[in-house]
Amino acid sequence: TTTTTTTIILVIPIIIAIAIPLAVSSSNNNVENNMYVFCIIIDRKSPVSAPKREHSTQKTGEPVDRQKIHKNDRQRPQNNLPQLVFVSQMSASLHGAFFLSLALFSSFSNSFVSAACTHEYGQATYGDIYQKFQGLEASGGSTYAKGARANGLHIYIDPTVTEIEETAKVSVHEYVHLLQQGYLNEELVLDTAPTGGVPLSDSSSSVGNGLRFQAINYCDVAEATVTKHLEALNAMPDDVKLFDHPTFVIFYSQTPGEGTGNCDAAQTETFARDAFNAIYGEDCPGMESTPMIWEANENHVVAEGEAEFLATNVYTSSYTSFNGKAYWEQKIADGKTDCKLPGNNPNFYVHSGSSQDVDDMKDKMQNAGVSPACSNNAIGELMYASFVNYCLEKEGTNALDDYCTPEALRRVWKAAPTQGFDCAFFNQYGWTWGEVVAKMYAEYQVDTSAVATTVPSLCLYDQTCSGEPKPCRRLPSYTHDEALAKCPFEVIASCGDISLSSASSSSSSRSSPTNAAMISAAVAASVSFFFAFFLN
Secondary structure, rough: OOOHHHHHHHHHHHHHHHHHHHHHHOOOOOHHOOOOOOOOOEEEEEOOOOOOOOOOOOOOOOOOOOOOOHHHHOOOOOOEEEEEEOOOOOOOOOOHHHHHHHHHHHHHHHHHHOOOOOOHHHHHHHHHHHHHHHHHOOOOOEEOOOOOOOOEEEEOOOOOOOHHHHHHHHHHHHHHHHHHHHHHHHOOOOOOOOOOOOOOOOOOOOOOOOOOEEEOOOOOOHHHHHHHHHHHHHOOOOOOOOOOOEEEEEEEOOOOOOOOOOOOHHHHHHHHHHHHHHHOOOOOOOOOOOHHHHHHOOHHHHHHHHHHHHHHOOOOOOOOOOOOHHHHHHEEEHHHHHHOOOOOOOOOOOOOOOOOHHHHHHHHHOOOOOOOOOOOOHHHHHHHHHHHHHHHHHHOHHHHOOOOHHHHHHHHHHHHHHHHHHHHHHHOOOOOOOHHHHHHHOOOOOOOOOOHHHHHEEOOOOOOOOOOOOOOEOOOOHHHHHHHHOOOOOOOOOOOOOOOOOOOHHHHHHHOHHHHHHHHHHHHHHHHHHHHHOOO
């Protein structure tokens, strides 16, 4: 009788959760762009059972977009308690009813996770480390956490790759992402570190072995590989050693498609807990549990392109056999092939450069038959290659040494949280983002008639705003003269202005679930959890 009653009680809110959002959205003109899949799974997990993953990740040797480790669903090892798994597939928006439900679930589950750090950001970080040790998420990445006592790099090592230095440049790539995130979170305040780098703080100097760069190698990655990665990081110039706390490199060894590789599957939970505690501390002292507002101010294509360019062309002093410059040039050639450039890809519109615009762009390209290899990394590298060409054209043959320097772009990242990326970019270089992008469209024969003011601007999203951060665009963009007059002073977007506006015929229009849909899903989730827990 109890089982029957519980089943009936569970079914009703599930029906509500599905029916109401669909009914409400049916009046939306863009209903064909909205697709919802909402599942509530009640299950009892053993204390050491693996987390359930609802989608797979392509396993490659590329330094995959590090933001994916924040965006992916994360489930952690649970104690003997009911588990809710929410699956949401929404081609219309990254926020809404189901993410609200997921947040609600997280608030219930936080206290049950193996790691003692109980707030959402710390739990998410632990969950990602866990998945990587399990072999479910074999990709490079970085984990920056504002206020934490250390940073983490996630470095996937394919044992079949024999060129050690080629793998080491991935650590440099991911470290550049840490710098970008440190500036966007307003934690890094210096453009350039002093000789010797920023000293480690008293509280951080005793973390691990007290060194700036440290390794965690539970998967028996070859010692020569570990040493080379640390050498590459230590060999970077002092002026980029800007953190006052250590950076740990976690090494994961896995042959693509072969599960946990050299990692002992039986030790997954132990490895994840020990790695998390070594980096962040068991109760993650100082780590701020804040929404990722910084993502709304990030120019994603520049971030990806810069990281790979610096890792292959600039911070290369530790390489003896690896020709980074040739590697970069080959990647640009391969990227053009994969993205069908020049001239055969009418959907290659990076627009504002935000991660959301890039996701829209990839969807359109893949629907048009463009290879999935035309990914975040390839897009960012092609954009950055064009930016370099533009700089050389505008400022002369020595521009990379005296104008478009790594320090100059660090100043852009530093100013972006208060000025917005586009104004920070203009104030540093004297060009609008639109001018650079229009030139790229012409160079790659995407749109030879494009002009700067038809390229959307990435607005400023104030760090004090509440709610889910989402990039906003303004169109028409500033002309050069307007930017000259307004950029140092004007906050382009307010907290309430965070929706994407229609930028051009090549931009997709996104709509969001209404308040009724969000409320119904949240209520359904909470009711289901309540009865599943207490009636079972």
